[in-house]
Amino acid sequence: MEEVFCVLESDWQDPLRCTNLEQGFRRAGVPFEEGARRRVAEAIVAGGRLSELLRWHPSAYVLTNDERLVARGVLRVLEPAAGSERSELIGHVAGLLKRPAEQIASALEALEWVGFLEGKGTTLRLSARSSEFLEGVGFYFHEVQAGAEWFNVNCFHDFVLLTSPSYRARRLRGPERRGDAPGMTPRMLQFLQEIAPENLVQRPYDRGRVSLRDACAECMQEIRLTVEDAELVGVQPAGAWHVRGGGCGVNNLFCSGACAERWTAARPFLGQVEGGPVAELWTGA
Numbered sequence: 001m002e003e004v005f006c007v008l009e010s011d012w013q014d015p016l017r018c019t020n021l022e023q024g025f026r027r028a029g030v031p032f033e034e035g036a037r038r039r040v041a042e043a044i045v046a047g048g049r050l051s052e053l054l055r056w057h058p059s060a061y062v063l064t065n066d067e068r069l070v071a072r073g074v075l076r077v078l079e080p081a082a083g084s085e086r087s088e089l090i091g092h093v094a095g096l097l098k099r100p101a102e103q104i105a106s107a108l109e110a111l112e113w114v115g116f117l118e119g120k121g122t123t124l125r126l127s128a129r130s131s132e133f134l135e136g137v138g139f140y141f142h143e144v145q146a147g148a149e150w151f152n153v154n155c156f157h158d159f160v161l162l163t164s165p166s167y168r169a170r171r172l173r174g175p176e177r178r179g180d181a182p183g184m185t186p187r188m189l190q191f192l193q194e195i196a197p198e199n200l201v202q203r204p205y206d207r208g209r210v211s212l213r214d215a216c217a218e219c220m221q222e223i224r225l226t227v228e229d230a231e232l233v234g235v236q237p238a239g240a241w242h243v244r245g246g247g248c249g250v251n252n253l254f255c256s257g258a259c260a261e262r263w264t265a266a267r268p269f270l271g272q273v274e275g276g277p278v279a280e281l282w283t284g285a
Contacts, residue, residue, distance in 0.1 A: 003028035012053035016158040019151040022064045055188040068139040070107035083125035136185040143213040155251035163227040183249025217252035218259035232282040245270040
């Protein structure tokens, strides 16, 4: 498994990347099997050089993106203090996400393994520490594909930093970080404080074809963007919208302005936010 550890160690030193285990296995050419995943995850969280590089909750790294999406579906249908029959929960989440029941069942097992859910008999409920999983980036994901590379970035706007030279220049002219830092963790804040703004983007993608797979932060609909030679050439759905509300966990992508409005209205603590059609981020000076 040393190949997997090497991929993860390299990526986790990059301030914009939070590559998960599935992506690390794939890039290392190692089959992603459940037993192997658990062994790698347990070795990382037990301590050592890689555990020091974890800036988010460990679930952001050990769960797949599809499992994290299922976790968001669970939060939508499961009452915090109530339990649900496993079969009923599978049916509700499968219907919400329009995914096969078998995929949901497998994801629920992973969510039990990491401690987000707890089971008793045939009943599942949120664990007493489920709120810990929502700190920082929570269950949001932003998956980048660039050639043979697959990795997650911390927030949607990190993808823009990687692929839009004009946006990168604007951000670096006035790097502002909110003092209250919603959507961040102490580890991430400390990590960023040690990095000069000009060193934030270590591996830009100004040439070639780069894609993003995301899910609306409000309704969970799939969103895909394609950038070629620093130009946004594909947006699905066409009305995709962005919100920059502070730290990584509140800088998200939405399938429409209406979804963005509902999401921000439910989070008054964000105060003033930036937002608009995603295409605007690849234009201007």
